[in-house]
Amino acid sequence: NAGVTQTPKFRILKIGQSMTLQCAQDMNHNYMYWYRQDPGMGLKLIYYSVGAGITDKGEVPNGYNVSRSTTEDFPLRLELAAPSQTSVYFCASTRGGNGELFFGEGSRLTVL
Amino acid sequence: AQSVTQLDSQVPVFEEAPVELRCNYSSSVSVYLFWYVQYPNQGLQLLLKYLSGSTLVKGINGFEAEFNKSQTSFHLRKPSVHISDTAEYFCAVNSGGSNYKLTFGKGTLLTVNP
Numbered sequence: 569n570a571g572v573t574q575t576p577k578f579r580i581l582k583i584g585q586s587m588t589l590q591c592a593q594d595m596n597h598n599y600m601y602w603y604r605q606d607p608g609m610g611l612k613l614i615y616y617s618v619g620a621g622i623t624d625k626g627e628v629p630n631g632y633n634v635s636r637s638t639t640e641d642f643p644l645r646l647e648l649a650a651p652s653q654t655s656v657y658f659c660a661s662t663r664g665g666n667g668e669l670f671f672g673e674g675s676r677l678t679v680l
Numbered sequence: 681a682q683s684v685t686q687l688d689s690q691v692p693v694f695e696e697a698p699v700e701l702r703c704n705y706s707s708s709v710s711v712y713l714f715w716y717v718q719y720p721n722q723g724l725q726l727l728l729k730y731l732s733g734s735t736l737v738k739g740i741n742g743f744e745a746e747f748n749k750s751q752t753s754f755h756l757r758k759p760s761v762h763i764s765d766t767a768e769y770f771c772a773v774n775s776g777g778s779n780y781k782l783t784f785g786k787g788t789l790l791t792v793n794p
Contacts, residue, residue: 572723599779599780601781601782603784608689608786608787609786610686610770610784610785610786610787611724611770611784613781613782613783616779616781618779624779626781658723658724660724662780664780665780666712666729666731666774666780668726668729669714669716669724669726669782671723671724671725672723673721673722673723674721674722674723
């Protein structure tokens with residue numbers, strides 16, 4: 569019963585590098601989300617998906633891209649990393665119908 | 681547009697004391713309200729939620745919250761806290777859109793001291 573699994577847990581990037589944060593869920597949820605958490609700022613929605621093949625921008629999408637080729641996976645791509653992208657990233661999923669959001673344990677990214 | 685304001689960024693209390701964490705929301709339509717807890721170096725987990733019905737909602741670990749529509753508030757309470765309740769607490773709102781997006785407050789760090 570894995571729930572929402574995020575990899576990697578920690579990563580250090582140099583400015584200008586690119587990387588992909590992986591997120592997978594095994595609950596057959598249609599709805600998936602990427603949030604970033606910065607100290608004292610709560611969680612900000614980056615991108616979300618309401619089903620395979622469908623994605624949309626959240627509140628802070630600049631510098632990120634996503635894809636949703638399967639129900640299970642929702643990777644987040646960072647292109648040309650910048651120090652402003654230093655943050656903790658959380659992936660979450662829900663079955664919808666105002667059910668509970670299930671969160672992964674987070675990926676801590678530092679851009680130097 | 682929906683928004684959430686958590687009125688206190690930090691709340692220190694002594695063990696076995698009561699606590700109230702305050703949350704106000706704004707939305708032009710009916711809302712669904714949630715409280716999540718985040719323990720150090722972990723993801724968020726659901727404490728309780730209000731969707732409809734009784735305005736007093738009970739959650740896990742002895743927490744409860746009361747939905748007050750006239751005051752647009754959803755304050756979280758616990759009559760007697762434990763050291764293990766030390767964590768960050770987030771209030772969140774969903775205005776019922778079909779994408780089920782949640783808007784989160786900035787969080788309240790509850791520190792329970794012995």
